[in-house]
Amino acid sequence: MKDLAQILTAAQMRTAEEALIDNGESVESLMEQAGHGAALLIWRMASGRPVTILCGPGNNGGDGYVIARFLHERGLTVQIVAPLEPKTDAAISARGKWGQATVPYAEGAVLVDCLFGTGLGRPLGDDLLALLRNLASSHKQCVAVDLPSGVDSDNGEQLNSSLPAYDLTIALGVWKFAHWLMPASGQMGMRRLVDIGVKKVTNAARLSEAPLLQAPPLDAHKYSRGLLAVIAGEMSGAAILAAEAAQHGGAGYVKVFSDEDDERLIGQPDLVVEHASLLELTRDHRIDAFLVGPGLGRSEEARARLDLVLACDLPTVCDADALHLLEPKMLESRTQPIVATPHAGELDVLANTFGVVGLDRNEQASELAEAIEGVLVAKGPDTLIAAEGSFSTVMPPAPSWLSTAGTGDILAGLIASRLATGIVPRKAAEQGCWLHAEAARKAGPAFTAIGLVDAIPKAYRAFL
Template identity: 75%
Template sequence: MTAAFPQQILTASQMQEAEQALLDAGETIETLMERAGAGAADWVWRIAAHRPVTVLCGPGNNGGDGYVIARVLAERGVPVQVVAPIPPKTDAAKIARAKWGGEPVSDAKGEVLVDCLFGTGLGRPLDDSLLAHLTSLAASHPIRIAVDLPSGIDSDNGEALNEGLPHYQLTISLGAWKYAHWMMPAMAAMGDKRLVDIGVGRVHEAARLSTPPQLAAPAPDAHKYSRGLLVVLAGEMPGAAVLAARAAQHGGAGYVKVFAGEDDERFPVPPDLVVDHGSLFDLVRDHRIDAFLVGPGLGRSDEAQARLDWVLACDLPTVVDADALALLEPQMLEEREWPIVATPHAGELDAMANSFGVAGLDRAEQAIELAEGIEGVMVAKGPDTLIAAQGSSLAIMPPATSWLSTAGTGDVLAGLIASRLACGVNPRKAAEQGCWLHALAARKAGPTFTAGQLIEQVPAAYAELM
């Protein structure tokens, strides 16, 4: 069964409220458990292919799901053993165990391990004996499947509550995605992910998993200025600005140019990239400019600070990246009407959190609070990129290839987002579109690519999204 809202991502408390709404509508915990366990059993059955299965059941309702899984698999002729280091403590789990009708064993070896020890809502580490039991069973089963969440994972931030937790080939989420499914470090240990529908409805203010955007060709009567003029400010390391501008040329904007300053003749550029060597004063008098990108290679000198101040004072759609993030202060945004799009990596995000007074929060909470603080859009980039926008729900990008972890790819992303801004796309959508172009281009580039080779794949990525 396909979930009605397959993209929403819930916190543990939101999931509890969603389940309570189902109960208030006439469901029972037992019927929900049957639905969840049977749906998970379908996936386990496909993977097991009649090989021996061990189900590790905990004391709560996640363990109850495990007893349902064991019963359904046994009814289908799959050899099943249940390991239950703690007997069921909830009424629903006790009923599920009774319906299973078997007797747990203290240890087991088989082909497939199904982890139903603990799921959503676990807030403390596993004790030593449970951790040892889990890791021993994981070591003796070549195929490992987690139900709802791998045991020992914080549902709301993806942190591992214990060291040495197992890795899984498959994780089956029950009812809705949780933050941990799409956030590091947990995401890296979950393998493939599948969602089982139990009837959860739309949850107000839920985060969502980003879906591919639909891009379009220019209008039939388009010209370079109608498609958007983007200005990329260069600084102490102008190569980064050129890299971002080259990416932006493939992101949809009709005209991309680099502003290098009056005395800056330090770098060659491709023949199709315009470099402006005028003054900032002359630059901002050009009313054809649709968007700015500031930060790649900018430096952190007084001159860099002055360039950032000047650009922000122009009050046009602006992407703030790299060095500009370190120079950004709350008062610099006070008179602006257009939101900025900030694109920090993890270290820059922490620094911004200190500057804007939201330190000490989880990464998702930081991104959300910072989006409110800058009255704009935060792209907290990394292997689990988060996009937070003032007045909108948090979006989480599906994971991209880890080959993006190379120098210059952040400049490429900033250029793509800025290009979408220059095209007139609203800042939140521009951020998501840029991230999708970036991820798809990386997939097409294959392994061991450079930032320049990543740019070469952007046209094909754009075509895939049309």
Template identity: 55%
Template structure:
């Protein structure tokens, strides 16, 4: 059974295709499935306009010949450009089925829709100057551009750009999503992304797109403690902790307390601010989850508050300043399986330095850090990665770019703590928080502030009931 959510590396995709071939599906049949499936999307966006298909020498180019012939047979005007002869048997067969002419350059090609089938996924070498120029020219002279599997010049496994890659309007993933469909800088070139099913079997070991969650209303007999008690451990800087606490109040937990050594005159009436001795406050047996980091500070007093929270042994979200204080000493005697860390790029780099992680790329570093520490890692940013110590890896659909605003990370941390109080599962809490955060950003609208997002959380939550 195929899975619409799995994310396969280039090697995993080759293995998946090999498994289909070993089970009796020919390469030609796979190419027809991919090309005809992609042609359905191109047919819709073309809306009668002429189509130019750029075919490379490999099987991605073969997909292009199938797309071209499918569209030609439906009555569209189609031009095929192929700067090189097909280099595989399946691509040659696909070209032989094409009943139009083949041009070798882009002379005179312009108009409606450009379809890039030059290389697609699996490319590891830089694009040549000639190929860069050809892609740029065709993209510039067509009203709409479609990439098949991936834009030519994008590295499949890490989303790196292997040359000057134009921006596309639509990218059609063939068979399964690839890491580059979710990673910067490739993400900035893809436009909308859609999946074309070719029958690839689901793999239990594959990474996945974290599915849209379903949350529920409280039980009829629920009260504030059974819904989850969240403590936000604040420090000397009140703003970030207050923002995170307000977010947590709207994330589903029944009771949120701001545990702070300073006054918070701007705190809403519904938020309980506790100025008591932290060790005594944390002795309450009813805590469901803690959040440590926003507004904490990085001095000795902040480290003491972090260690006091970790020693409590309840599920905990670590964000912001806590990530600059975290080390092996702070984790000594602590169950890391209860901890969720939410670093941005700079904090992820700091954690990797602290724990001796030398991996390259966001995905590799997040996975290595989770494995090294036992902590669940939510590496946030314009591309967000969720990695657990047991090897699970999840990607997320892109969120609104307006989220690149001060304080939105504190909002995400508060949501994660609220969801953690409900489930006790760091991986699940992180996934739910990212989806809620993204939806709240959409509902808050353009030029949003973190306060706008907090105000939108309750309405966003309703979208997942």
């Protein structure tokens, strides 16, 4: 059974290819499939214009020779620049089938980078890097086959500086982490996947797929749809913003709990705000989930609030200040998972607190999810979701307009709202991220946090 949403490491991809070969394929037949699929995409982009293919010595270069043959058969002018002779049997065979001379340099409309693919683990040498840059600058459009040369497949790191940007990246067989993780993903342009029959790999990471949300049942009421308690703290504006977002996220009832008289919580007609001892407020047996952290503060009093909420042992989203205060001992007696939503700086704080250091971001997120016995949403221009005992999930890119103050509070509110409806934490995290990104698309450019909240109902409708 195939799974076109899975994301594999380089090692997993090699194993998957070996499985295909064990079942009757050959390296050459897989190269033909991959090259043919990529050639069709490139042929459409070229629209009759000349194509230059930069071929390396390995099987990625072999893919380039196959692509060249198919494009030539379709009537395009194709030139191959091959600074290194093919070294693998499949690449040598592919070059032989191409049967035409290579050139040291060429100019054209479309450059196809088949220099190095998934297997590259070191920076490009100066000569190859200069050639790649010069070719990219002399062509109107650039296409990367499998991966852009000079990036790490497993973590998206750029192994060289000043690598070219691409208009299209064609993933062969399956997605790799670099297709969706920054900084590499930021240079890839459009991404397309060519299927070569790779089977589903156990415990592989996945690219998140859009959710299908449901309208409430006909007999629903506010409590049956979920009661979310949002804990206010020293800066109540952030809690208010998160609560307003949560009201649009599916929960039937959203309350803000405050143990202080705060003028900013007065005059909020759309929000239910309850003032009392937090110990008393959290004893409400109807509460389905908590959100704690936005505007909480980092004082000892804030730490006590967090400790009290976690001791209630209900599904809980921890965001912002709560991530700076969270300690392993606070989680020791819990049976319900938490969902932690750190940005890059908060991820470093959590990593130090829980002793998960010296790893790349993907590994770190997975280890932290295990350490907190819950779900970790490593948010940013690329968002990773890791869950205890489960596969990692990578979210598709969201609009860059989300890089403004307050949008993190909104994401926390949406995830907490989905959590309060009773779905499992990993799904709540994914659905919250989808709603967040779609609201940004609906809001248009240069929105404020309030504008983003206003766009959530339209985003929700898009998934019904």
